[in-house]
Amino acid sequence: xxxxxxxxxxxxxxxxxxxxxxxxxxxxxxxxxxxxxxxxxxxxxxxxxxxxxxxxxxxxxxxxxxxxxxxxxxxxxxxxxxxxxxxxxxxxxxxxxxxxxxxxxxxxxxxxxxxxxxxxxxxxxxxxxxxxxxxxxxxxxxxxxxxxxxxxxxxxxxxxxxxxxxxxxxxxxxxxxxxxxxxxxxxxxxxxxxxxxxxxxxxxxxxxxxxxxxxxxxxxxxxxxxxxxxxxxxxxxxxxxxxxxxxxxxxxxxxxxxxxxxxxxxxxxxxxxxxxxxxxxxxxxxxxxxxxxxxxxxxxxxxxxxxxxxxxxxxxxxxxxxxxxxxxxxxxxxxxxxxxxxxxxxxxxxxxxxxxxxxxxxxxxxxxxxxxxxxxxxxxxxxxxxxxxxxxxxxxxxxxxxxxxxxxxxxxxxxxxxxxxxxxxxxx
Amino acid sequence: xxxxxxxxxxxxxxxxxxxxxxxxxxxxxxxxxxxxxxxxxxxxxxxxxxxxxxxxxxxxxxxxxxxxxxxxxxxxxxxxxxxxxxxxxxxxxxxxxxxxxxxxxxxxxxxxxxxxxxxxxxxxxxxxxxxxxxxxxxxxxxxxxxxxxxxxxxxxxxxxxxxxxxxxxxxxxxxxxxxxxxxxxxxxxxxxxxxxxxxxxxxxxxxxxxxxxxxxxxxxxxxxxxxxxxxxxxxxxxxxxxxxxxxxxxxxxxxxxxxxxxxxxxxxxxxxxxxxxxxxxxxxxxxxxxxxxxxxxxxxxxxxxxxxxxxxxxxxxxxxxxxxxxxxxxxxxxxxxxxxxxxxxxxxxxxxxxxxxxxxxxxxxxxxxxxxxxxxxxxxxxxxxxxxxxxxxxxxxxxxxxxxxxxxxxxxxxxxxxxxxxxxxxxx
Numbered sequence: 001x002x003x004x005x006x007x008x009x010x011x012x013x014x015x016x017x018x019x020x021x022x023x024x025x026x027x028x029x030x031x032x033x034x035x036x037x038x039x040x041x042x043x044x045x046x047x048x049x050x051x052x053x054x055x056x057x058x059x060x061x062x063x064x065x066x067x068x069x070x071x072x073x074x075x076x077x078x079x080x081x082x083x084x085x086x087x088x089x090x091x092x093x094x095x096x097x098x099x100x101x102x103x104x105x106x107x108x109x110x111x112x113x114x115x116x117x118x119x120x121x122x123x124x125x126x127x128x129x130x131x132x133x134x135x136x137x138x139x140x141x142x143x144x145x146x147x148x149x150x151x152x153x154x155x156x157x158x159x160x161x162x163x164x165x166x167x168x169x170x171x172x173x174x175x176x177x178x179x180x181x182x183x184x185x186x187x188x189x190x191x192x193x194x195x196x197x198x199x200x201x202x203x204x205x206x207x208x209x210x211x212x213x214x215x216x217x218x219x220x221x222x223x224x225x226x227x228x229x230x231x232x233x234x235x236x237x238x239x240x241x242x243x244x245x246x247x248x249x250x251x252x253x254x255x256x257x258x259x260x261x262x263x264x265x266x267x268x269x270x271x272x273x274x275x276x277x278x279x280x281x282x283x284x285x286x287x288x289x290x291x292x293x294x295x296x297x298x299x300x301x302x303x304x305x306x307x308x309x310x311x312x313x314x315x316x317x318x319x320x321x322x323x324x325x326x327x328x329x330x331x332x333x334x335x336x337x338x339x340x341x342x343x344x345x346x347x348x349x350x351x352x353x354x355x356x357x358x359x360x361x362x363x364x365x366x367x368x369x370x371x372x373x374x375x376x377x378x379x380x381x382x383x384x385x386x387x388x389x390x391x392x393x394x395x396x397x398x399x400x401x402x403x404x405x406x407x408x409x410x411x412x413x414x415x416x417x418x419x420x421x422x423x424x425x426x427x428x
Numbered sequence: 429x430x431x432x433x434x435x436x437x438x439x440x441x442x443x444x445x446x447x448x449x450x451x452x453x454x455x456x457x458x459x460x461x462x463x464x465x466x467x468x469x470x471x472x473x474x475x476x477x478x479x480x481x482x483x484x485x486x487x488x489x490x491x492x493x494x495x496x497x498x499x500x501x502x503x504x505x506x507x508x509x510x511x512x513x514x515x516x517x518x519x520x521x522x523x524x525x526x527x528x529x530x531x532x533x534x535x536x537x538x539x540x541x542x543x544x545x546x547x548x549x550x551x552x553x554x555x556x557x558x559x560x561x562x563x564x565x566x567x568x569x570x571x572x573x574x575x576x577x578x579x580x581x582x583x584x585x586x587x588x589x590x591x592x593x594x595x596x597x598x599x600x601x602x603x604x605x606x607x608x609x610x611x612x613x614x615x616x617x618x619x620x621x622x623x624x625x626x627x628x629x630x631x632x633x634x635x636x637x638x639x640x641x642x643x644x645x646x647x648x649x650x651x652x653x654x655x656x657x658x659x660x661x662x663x664x665x666x667x668x669x670x671x672x673x674x675x676x677x678x679x680x681x682x683x684x685x686x687x688x689x690x691x692x693x694x695x696x697x698x699x700x701x702x703x704x705x706x707x708x709x710x711x712x713x714x715x716x717x718x719x720x721x722x723x724x725x726x727x728x729x730x731x732x733x734x735x736x737x738x739x740x741x742x743x744x745x746x747x748x749x750x751x752x753x754x755x756x757x758x759x760x761x762x763x764x765x766x767x768x769x770x771x772x773x774x775x776x777x778x779x780x781x782x783x784x785x786x787x788x789x790x791x792x793x794x795x796x797x798x799x800x801x802x803x804x805x806x807x808x809x810x811x812x813x814x815x816x817x818x819x820x821x822x823x824x825x826x827x828x829x830x831x832x833x834x835x836x837x838x839x840x841x842x843x844x845x846x847x848x849x850x851x852x853x854x855x856x
Contacts, residue, residue, distance in 0.1 A: 023572055023714055027572055027573075027574060030571075030573075031572065033759065131570075131716070132569075132718060133561075133564070133565045133569020133718075136561070136564060136565070136569055137564070140564060140736065141553065141560075141561020141564055141565070142559075142561065142732070142736060143458075143462055144458065144732050144736040144738070144739055145455075145736070146458060211458075211461055269700075272697075272700075284559075286447075286451055286728040286731065286732040287723065287728070287729055287733075288559070288723045288728075289722065290559060290560060290561075290721065290722035290723075291720070291721040291722065292565075292718075292720060292721075293697075293719040293720075293721070294715065294718035295716045295717075300714040300715070301714065301716060304570070304572050304573060304712065304715045305569075307571075308568065308570060311571040312571055315753045316753055319752045321752050321753065324747045324749050325743045325744055326743075329461060329464070331461065
């Protein structure tokens with residue numbers, strides 16, 4: 001049976017949901033040309049009454065059981081009831097579009113196994129990188145590749161905050177407020193600033209890249225909330241920008257997965273990624289490096305990605321072929337080896353605040369050396385007028401357990417150290 | 429009937445063809461995991477005998493009529509017999525993968541109408557941007573977008589040559605030889621250096637973006653072969669790099685389509701695209717700017733894109749659903765309005781070589797003004813020791829017919845002009 005039109009049930013009518021309705025209305029000719037049938041929003045479910053009462057449905061279950069609805073668009077975010085909505089929709093024979101990275105990263109196996117068992121499609125391009133088509137780029141465009149590394153600026157909120165700090169020299173707290181005013185940070189920004197949002201997206205890309213479910217708990221995660229403007233300004237003078245980078249790298253001892261603030265020099269592809277923009281670099285064995293760049297936050301970019309998914313899945317719905325080819329192919333039994341975070345290698349920026357007396361530098365370099373941390377460069381900026389001295393060290397590449405062992409010993413040596421040493425990874 | 433494995437007939441066993449065979453062999457586990465069935469090369473056709481005699485087929489018609497072959501990979505390039513191979517393959521019920529931008533740009537309607545009529549798939553990601561998944565990014569990732577502009581560095585050979593000229597200050601001829609030695613330029617590089625290859629790719633992207641066949645003849649094309657190293661060095665000092673840019677822009681009077689060498693300043697996203705790399709910027713109404721970047725030339729990147737296409741279409745072949753959803757959706761009757769090249773707007777770099785006498789500058793600025801070309805900046809570098817003077821002018825934005833009218837008049841004024849004025853577009 002060929003469909004006359006595609007009926008959508010939209011669950012979640014917040015910023016992105018409203019953007020989806022707007023774009024579907026404004027670009028209906030584009031959608032019609034690509035799908036061959038009109039796309040109609042039949043029902044909208046939200047906790048609160050909405051500005052389109054004729055479409056309003058209070059209980060999402062009524063949307064899932066509506067036999068006229070072909071496609072359910074889940075935009076409420078979070079774990080529950082999002083998981084229930086996705087699973088029950090697939091079981092009810094609906095195709096699904098979602099922008100929910102949290103639920104995908106947490107219930108990857110359950111969601112894609114259900115989709116496969118029910119032969120239904122689930123599209124989720126908007127879950128990673130905002131408007132950037134990186135999910136498809138990785139899973140289809142680079143389908144033939146042995147993926148060696150994925151790294152990206154995957155969170156528009158934190159990138160906006162870090163851009164503000166770098167450009168304007170303001171504190172984290174001020175930058176966060178500016179981001180909230182500009183509409184790029186939520187009232188409660190914790191999932192963004194503590195790195196969890198980036199980790200969810202990295203888990204999704206890594207699971208796609210290596211064909212097995214890589215979990216958020218496999219990722220070593222550090223956010224940006226304790227970043228000191230002092231370090232932003234010092235490293236800026238050294239020619240670095242600070243970015244929150246999610247990185248997954250294939251090593252011979254397992255996949256090395258981390259989310260952390262990183263210093264990038266001005267020649268790095270990420271250095272020019274400012275404000276709400278995201279960028280993802282994928283390195284394959286044959287492809288070399290492939291970069292995707294675009295807006296990672298904001299109503300229109302996110303809604304645009306959702307509507308593109310709606311159009312793409314609708315092309316299959318009208319020919320009754322949606323879900324026949326699985327969207328995510330992976331081996332449930334395949335176990336991916338994860339590199340312990342302690343074995344992760346990097347070079348670091350270190351800022352020591354030490355007592356201003358002779359012999360301190362020798363002690364610090366001795367303790368670093370004992371833990372096999374080798375110094376690439378060292379400087380002691382003049383901060384006269386203070387009762388302490390500052391030592392800036394850039395290390396050569398070293399294991400995380402080595403640097404942490406050294407800093408633990410140094411920080412515990414109260415006879416030389418005034419306050420806890422700051423450590424930031426340098427991204428090459 | 430579910431397939432046991434996918435049989436491929438490969439036509440064209442040059443650099444990319446050999447790369448495809450190598451990647452399919454090396455990454456067969458990746459392909460098997462994604463497709464669910466093994467992908468086998470059953471036959472290879474080439475003009476000359478090959479290193480795999482057991483697979484060699486002399487006549488491509490024998491591959492097309494082989495009932496066991498599911499997928500034909502056309503890698504011979506050029507118009508014929510490539511067109512015949514693609515059309516006859518589709519008619520014989522085969523799906524097709526091609527990297528051939530020339531044949532696609534020239535026979536767009538015939539090829540996609542045949543594919544639609546025969547309900548077969550044609551994948552062609554490798555035809556544009558090398559390994560960059562921009563065909564899919566544009567047609568699916570940005571499916572919902574009203575596309576406002578596409579611009580890109582789409583030819584690895586010319587970008588390599590221009591990088592050599594800029595970095596090493598060598599002439600076009602020397603840079604071309606270096607590119608040939610490095611394997612990034614063919615013995616006969618004319619399609620690359622005269623801009624036709626870029627125009628083919630721009631025609632493909634534009635046809636996808638605006639849903640109607642946009643032809644190469646609609647594009648104003650200028651290559652790089654007459655670029656003078658003098659201008660590369662002068663503009664480098666001004667903070668510009670020279671890139672060959674294909675640009676398609678929606679204006680209220682039609683699509684403005686051009687391929688030409690352009691000056692980009694160091695803040696432009698294209699400035700850092702060096703050597704064999706390509707980059708494509710797509711600007712949508714809701715998405716804003718989205719950038720794709722990666723290797724545009726070289727055996728492995730091109731072959732990687734072809735193998736990804738093979739994997740993607742094979743997923744549909746194993747479930748007998750390939751070609752049911754059309755790959756390219758367009759309206760044969762829809763006419764796209766093209767902006768005449770004379771109406772295209774840009775600002776320009778102009779280098780005048782004039783007789784070294786008083787009053788010349790006044791005459792030149794007068795003639796520019798008469799044609800409504802306004803001067804943004806002007807300099808007369810000291811080139812004493814020569815019998816002529818040099819005037820460098822950067823114009824404000826102006827219509828191409830204005831600037832060409834002014835230069836025609838100026839160049840014809842033999843009493844002031846020593847040699848033909850150089851004009852290069854400035855890309856903002």
